[in-house]
Amino acid sequence: MQLVQKNVLLGVSGGIAAYKTPDLVRKLTAKGANVRVVLTNSATHFVSALSLQAVSGNKVSIHLLDEDAENGMGHIELARWADYFLVAPATANTVAKLALGLADDLLTTLALATTAPVFIAPAMNQQMWASAATTHNMNTLALRGAHVLGPAAGEQACGDIGYGRMLEAHELADAIGEFADANRAVEALFKDKHIMITAGPTREEIDPVRYISNHSSGKMGFAIAAVAQQLGAKVTLIAGPVSLPTPPNVIRKDINSAQDMLNAVHETIATQDIFIACAAVADYKVNKISAQKLKKQSQNITLTLSQNPDILSSVAFLEKPPFTVGFAAETQHVESYARAKLEKKKLNMIAANDVSNSTLGFNSDRNALIVLTSSSTQHLAPNNKSLLAMELMKLVHKEYSRS
Structure with missing residues (x-):
């Protein structure tokens, strides 16, 4: 079944790997998912809202205070809509804000407001990934129940080689699809145990x-x-x-x-x-x-x-x-x-x-x-x-x- 009729909320933060997100949306929709995209302000420098709207078929959200949203509570509506929340790419800055529970933009506010499973796809320079601060922040998110996807190792945009590359679009879509299939089979396995x-x-x-x-x-x-x-x-x-x-x-x-x-x-x-x-x-x-x-x-x-x-x-x-x-x-x-x-x-x-x-x-x-x-x-x-x-x-x- 994979993601048929599942709602995937994609949060895109401002890293070079954001250029992969239109393909990621295509891979998710190919599995049957309904996809809505949220961009941070910095993400708009790497990928356009128009391109993501074209491939998702849905309006792309950027601002926390959206006058067009019903009752001005667009973030609550999106948080409730989502079955899965994927942050890709998740920059070191976004990871730090998520770990601290900050809510200073739409993406981080959604992370606090949603009850959906959260997936983090890190993307950053290899030294930033290896830093003690990022390690601590990732551990915090994982222990709160976030699912960490990647990163992969390889050549990076800055010329460095090491861990920090965001997983490819098909790998991220497959991971969420597999989680959805597995989750259907294991929900409440240990109810009242x-x-x-x-x-x-x-x-x-x-x-x-x-x-x-x-x-x-x-x-x-x-x-x-x-x-x-x-x-x-x-x-x-x-x-x-x-x-x-x-x-x-x-x-x-x-x-x-x-x-x-x-x-x-x-x-x-x-x-x-x-x-x-x-x-x-x-x-x-x-x-x-x-x-x-x-x-x-x-x-x-x-x-x-x-x-x-x-x-x-x-x-x-x-x-x-x-x-x-x-x-x-x-x-x-x-x-x-x-x-x-x-x-x-x-x-x-x-x-x-x-x-x-x-x-x-x-x-x-x-x-x-x-x-x-x-x-x-x-x-x-x-x-x-x-x-x-x-x-x-x-x-x-x-x-x-x-x-």
Whole structure:
């Protein structure tokens, strides 16, 4: 079905990639979509409203205060009209405004006013894409549920080579079409189900200023929480120390240590239908935490460690456990190690990822997973974590329905 009778609102901001948008409109309408276009003032320097009106068959909107709109509330009308809102190209400036929740033009106001799924197609210089500010802003948007499409790598208008090119028109249209098809199949998959998710690292104190931890950013777990809520679940998120915003309508409990996480999990685990252990829990803790900062006395120091409680096993071995999904972050023999963990801990499912790859997994916006059950193996290709979370949750639903 793709986009037949679906309303796609296209927001175009002021980047050179705006020249691709007439073709993008054609690709969307070819899939059956009704398309309306919104331009920022700067976008009009790169593409004309007339050309976009010609290919879409609809009036192009530019100004926030439109006297021709009924009751002067054109932005509310457009926001309600849209089934999908695509911002392409999304410049670094527009991404920053969306992340901050600014509403100083029609495009950014629509982003706040719509309840439709939002898709962001970044387009900017490779160094701007790699900047800490843009990374933070993109993470914020993804965790709010925005779907990030791209960018691609290649030669840029400025002559640089790297990530920052907007995806091609057919790739963007295909992505939204595939989302529409998938969404029809998965809407409210987990309606009224209770899902608990752990995310992020834990910290095991050494003294008041030092601790043992790991590189987990929490991004994968937070993405899963956001998707689970979108699919109708009542979500509880047990989060280690991370600086990530809470996904909308998710109950969040912040913890520090593995023992803290164990306690938080078992407070309400009896009411959960599904438990997804995405957190990177420290395997060991310091036996004796120093009350004062340890002073440097010699070149070597010995810390005596003991094992932390195994949170995943403590849930899986309950008399009446929820459907239990583990995660395995490995640097070698990924699939075989994950399968051994699946069997040893009597899990329903496990998702394994290779964290030796610096472009995936820890601290990255992308990941790839091998999802194992006792009778199946599924490979989920590298993707943005929010889109990967959707693929994973569809597999969880499939297995949960069988259990």
